[in-house]
Amino acid sequence: MRILSGLPLLFLFFYSHLSQAQTSSTRGQLINITNGTFEGLDGEFPNGWILPSGNEGKWEFTGKTGRSISVFGQGNDSSYWRSEQNPFSSNTFYRLRFSVFSDGSGTIIAGSHLANIDLSSSTDWQNKEFIFKTPQKIRNAFLRFGHWQFQGKVQFDDVSLVKVIPVHRHINGLELGKGELIHDGKYTFYSDFTETDGNSSRCLFQHTASFNTDRWVLTDQDQIIYEHSLVNENQIDSVIKLQLQIQDGSKLFVECATDPNFDSTSTVAQTIEDSGEHTLQVPSTLLPDNSIFIRLKTTGDCQITDYQYWATIEDNAIRFVGDTNYVEVIDNSGALEVEFKTIGDLNSGDNNQVAIDITNLIDYSMEVEAVMRIRPIASGGLYSGDVSSQPVTNSRRVLTVGVAETWEILWTDYRLEQAGNYEMEIELIDRFYGESVFFATIPFSMSILYQADYGETVSKDDDIATIWWADATRKISRQQVPPTQKSSLVRLSAAKNEYEPFQIVVRPKHRLSQVTVASSNFLSEQNDLIPADQIEINNIGYLLVRHPSDHTGSRGYWPDPLIPHNLPIELYPGQNYPFWLTFRTLPDLPAGTYRGTIVVSGVLGEDISLSKELAVSPVAISQQISSIKKQAALSGLHKDCIDASGHQSLIVAGEEETVKEQISDVFAEDKIDIKTRKEGSIWQETIEVELKVWDFALSDETHIRSSFGFDPERVKKYHQLKDGSELNQVLEKYYENFANHRISPENPMEISPIVTDFEGNWWLGGEQDSIVKVEGRYSLKVVDSDNSSDMAAISRHNIRISKDKSYELSWHARTERTSQSYQLSILCLDQNNETFQQIDFPFIGNGQWERFWTQIGSFPSETVSIRLAFFPIAPNATEEKTGVAWFDQLSLNLMPTGENLIPDSDFERTVADWNITLDTNPFELTATRYLNELHFNAFQLPLEGMGTQHLTGNQKGIIEGYPVGTEEYNILFSGYLTQLQNYLEEKGWIDKAYVYWFDEPTDQDYQFVKAGMDRIHRFAPKINRFLTEQIEPELIESVEVWCPIVPNFNPALAEERKAKGEQVWWYLRNQPIAPYVGSFIDHNAIDLRMWLWQTWHYKVNGIRIWLSNYWNNEEQSSDSIGQTLPQNPYQDSMSYSSENLPQIGNTRNWGNGDGRLIYPPPMALANYGAGQLSHSLEGPINSIRMELLREGIEDYEYFWLLQDLVKNATDPEKASVREAEAYLIVPDTVLTSLVSYSQNPDSIYAHRSVLAQMILKLTKEDK
Template structure:
């Protein structure tokens, strides 16, 4: 596993410029400001320790209040700070969902969740906590966390309730009170800006009735449950998504009441080339609770009656997970959408009033689709409700290849699949594993091992003269051939027996049975074995895709061991690519073909030196990095994984690696029964000598891009096998989008190279400019867009350039 450890130095060797554009992630202040924030964080930690010691010794009289939906004990200096803040009138940062609008337009902060000073209303925080998960029709609420909130009727203040004016120094109250006994990281989050998760400057209303508002937005947003519907659109000329410019963000504001019925020119819009997949979100926000919600889609009808069958479109729905512990300062404790189960006709949804329920419309454009504008209709229906949602799809006149050029290598655990799906027989295992491989293929991702049930079989002959290995490739060849032809994987990780291996935590020595590395029997058998590997893969044409990944994240103490292993591989099978999850280091002399550092440790200067020696670069993310880098976490903006692929292109990196895609449980955190990944989105440490029962967080969603079907969320719950495909996620779809973006850039570069001699110097400059990643998408490793619209805009420009060049 490519696992990040705190021993790794998270230094960014690139420019540390400040982002000027709105929607860019990163630190928007000077180094002095950053230093001040660190000082504040450490000061708060010291204060928390002082408070805890004093409280334990009974030194401080206490007062209990409900703040931000939780009971909080105020003692000593925090009690005094609370009193001071009540009378404060200084400027402050806005709180998230704890603010309420008053009739006169003023804003108030309510310090007990679920109560306001306005009769008949509840604040959004209480509404969010009371509702729970979206239900299947006719069923009880899905198992999920419930927050303890005040249950008094609106207009009645509970005991200890205090109301602050919005202009009070609220951030200081939060800093001192909200999590005084939590870790330094959690405390440090309190001085950060409000999360981008709550922005409301995107989306378009399609129609509104007295039962529901239906609106749409790009797939690159994570829509909060309680987010209000967008402002109704004004009449305008419809734009093709191929030529749309990203709209300018507008200040957050409470939208006016929308007029009933369909909005002018409103349609959910997508754009894609042939053999591409594209998604859009249609959001249902009931005014009154909707029971048994379902949806179906028509064929897509295009130029001259051309059709894309409805079967090429999937209708998924966003499943909300409650994040108890935010991953880092970017995340917030709230319901976050991630899993995307299919919306099945036999399992409709119940959607409570006042909550968003995004539907994901995911279309695959066939290779032979005629270019042009297509239209389809999504019919949404529930008991006593029905609405028709228009959809528009622009198909560009070029085709993505089946196999992408950016190399991908992501882990997949068959053991966990078999456990959660309750699979016993080989036929069951193969059938369901193929469903997972199908998902990998559709998302242009290659698993580490394309043949986990059909390994290369080796018979060791130490008594032969000379000692040798007999290698049987027959089952392996059949499985790999299918994986490459059917799913179009582009990498193959080799398990090299007898090689030894390990991680920075522990390692095991090379050996074949009783024969250690120094014995002549080992040397003869190992050399015979790996030479056959190389020769066979070369004969099959698979050698350029194969790589050996035998040691993970070495420490300096491991450098000699790693160097010896890499030298052994190079000596006996120089054509097998040797990959190492580490950045180049002058003290590490190993002959590495593929360097794969964790993303913050990529150093452009080091990389150029290694490239002159013939090496290439991949990179990876896992439980680290965390903010302010692009990450893989549930409680981060959806754009991050997609932007990561633009950063990959920008730095001439040729591959990406992630340690796991189905890390659903931790044996340490859940020693007695497996974790339900729908109920608990946190990924916990396992292995590394972690004691049983210890819940040490890696981050929400780390190593978890696909989910087991809902019927298999708890292993052993069903009597028989669950023969269903995996459930996708927003992050799985965003990773696919990023890989497709990379392929658009590769196609443009190839087209430009093909026609360069037929273009004027000015035309060449214009096309070359499109191969550069604009700062609106990413300025450097820590400043990038959290708004997907600049990505869609640039992608459309690249698509139009490819269309133009392809017609020359």
């Protein structure tokens, strides 16, 4: 075979009149079906299509383009159109495209019985696409379009079915397709059947089963064979995971082999007869091997909804995420045979090579012109606005191919810069005739992760590594090549009392060890100082995204956690290593332009220990006198730098000159040529940075309110904290971090709440019942309505006992049902008031009142006091989970005196004379710290007796046994709530408090919610009522703070409510997805910053994210067998839910990083691999998303400050004031709607700079 390799490709710009870049619509497509547009004039049916007898449908005169076909449904029937011919071949990949419109509800079907896709209703014409692989055998196949149990009408148009050729990713001889990846010594395959190419994958060897939408459908003797092969990589142990539904009496055999014939060496790993999740090991007798075949074969009906496979491999250094694209051959004369070998990574990295083999099939030589083009496609999506300026790659090769000769044609190093949709075209032209003999297209998308049209190279010497910088509102991929634009200086700007981050990126060309990044002091022209310790330096960590959160995301390594740069690190060639640096400008910092340097240094080669003489911090040599007038000696090393450990560098007196002499030769870069450098040589680069500090300061108070969920219990669990003192110590670090980001956690006083004592009540739980009783006025009714937990009524106070005394316990009980198990328990407490033993008395009730008694000779010796608990359902009951029981005439008599030690043993209490007290001491101490000193501007106020929200039905509020609606409840609730309101008002915290007791109500909840809200307002009208719901007429006058999810925000209704004095916030959770902004790791960096610009634009009063430390779902810890540890958020980026959400396997994906803006410190997970968490008193690790939220909030403060200056201007009609007013409007270059906003942060930085200039101008004029 001969090889033709081209020079680097041309890098052109796209114009609308490119003569060479013909579109596929101008060519004769290889169509597998007849009349996919349903055109024609005469006849009952369009040519090539049939409406089978009994089906309801019509050949329509109108469609998306010309005529169309339609079907009708009554909601309990099915109809479809079908093609006359069988267009399918076996073992072949196809792409089906069509347009669909519907009016009604139900299920739309498209495809065939070989591979079908179900669709929901759409009220406008939508383009759909479905890629699938046909089975090994095909019988009676046809293409069909119709409905199943649809109520209404469905139309179809513009159908095309074409064969496609899958092309997978390649690296160093390895080939991986979509769903495959190698990471940290493990090969993994995930079958996400819900994607466009649901059943197709590189691993699918062959099958005889059908596929429907998101599942394999097998009948008797059907089989599916998967092949997991890795070139030159042995699999040491392997695991299969299946999720399936199987018919009773059927069996699924899971067979394993090292060849596809399943000969005598194959083994049956497991026979499955039950539905659900099944995990099984590949037999060790087959391993190690580089190819494992898995056959799934059934004896009856079975549906497989998830298939996963993972294996440990010998090389744990490989990190490779596979992908698949599909070649669509548009024209093929048959003169040349074309094989696609690779199309590169299709991103902004440097692994972009296209290689095809062409073989001459005719009997004469052919002079061939081979053309490869990449052009953008306008899709109307998130990035469509930038299409006209996108670059186009257009490269040609000319070669002569002799008879039967095979040539490999290479196109190397195409470069893409902007995210969006593209199409690669491969065309082969017979130059003699001037005709195209082969034309193929490959549609693909480049994720925002690989956007690369920004940044500047700042390194002076690129021989060892290229260093470049970028602003903070970017997510830099490991792969993207450095920018071509160069600069000698990093330029930044900030106000006083602001944080200003930026990124320094190191891309080594050789392996580097002991790499450190350090900052000098920064000096202004007036010699004012920003000390080096005001520049925070973090390594940017990368997380593997296995399942994209939505169509904006992509599989691969996304940057997010910011790890403090406390230790030197090792860097490998050909990858980007970004560092996140943040300036902190203090409120009293003099304005001016500050200059200093960032020093990046390391050792060439593997990680080796430096000699003792050179084991000095690389930033500890010479003092900077002026960063403007004088560069420090020895290539920019500075005494006043902060080293990699975060400490000031120190030189022992008298040793400085010696150290200089020892290192100067190593750093004499003028004398060292790269060719002569050896491992162990010290390398270093110095980057000059300029920070312009504007002459105004941001306020300590933040003017956009916030409420971010935060769970202290997760902190306690992950940090392995021993006691409350350690928890308080660590929580202080978390709350300081929130304050530093101008974000208010939902309730920082959660572990120091206001404690209410309803003196006179002796029981916690249960309620008085005046109907069912033994005698007197009341009995105690205890209800257990929760299937998942045990409910009980427990004595409020401890009962002191004597260890040498005996007691008699008696009570009356009645159960709701006959044969209902209930339980009385005695909780034994020690001198530390801790329960150390529980004595249980289980009984079976008969539905009638019964008296029980028992003699207690003595209690365990450690017992100091006891408490009593009544369970209406015994905790160990197996059959019954819920129920009601009544208790009356209770006594615990000290023998022999007979003294009853239980107050109110007959439950005959009244509330008229109860003394309600609030213990506010712990709360006040904590609130003073967080509300007054750290300036949190909102907090959630828990209330007693509001009732609970539950999936099985809402539970009405109860206080001390008295339910909502009773006179006693009103007395207690009003007395308590009035005191609470007065206390908060006295302390000045009433406006920061809000009651948020019900989350995301449905229509059915509105009356329950309204009643609770009105109850609050009746007794405490000054306390704000908060609700995560859009503005609804039924809830008007019952809410002060509305908080809809972003897509449900209605600007007009919001203005109406704000005019009434109410507030309108909005929030993010696992919804919305693109094209809205989102909090996901695999979204554009601009999203959360843009959210604050949208917040200003729409005059929203506050922001909320449901949780910030959702590190673990209890039902999902890891994909490892037997893993019982909590989820490791550094290893698994996905947030999981067990609710009814999109499912992969038995887990449901909420989105990457959903509810997870901060991380536990790495120290807490240092021993995770050994199966345990570690004790840690460190604070949280921030994410890029958390930092960009702060950037957005600071941007908001710019707007607020300028608005405040305009409002307070002495002459509001002055031209400069009117000019400033215009800049308070967010320009269209930044955003025009909630779904139309710039993906380029340059527009934000530009307007931020204008705001700063206007603030300076008005401030100066006002003096």
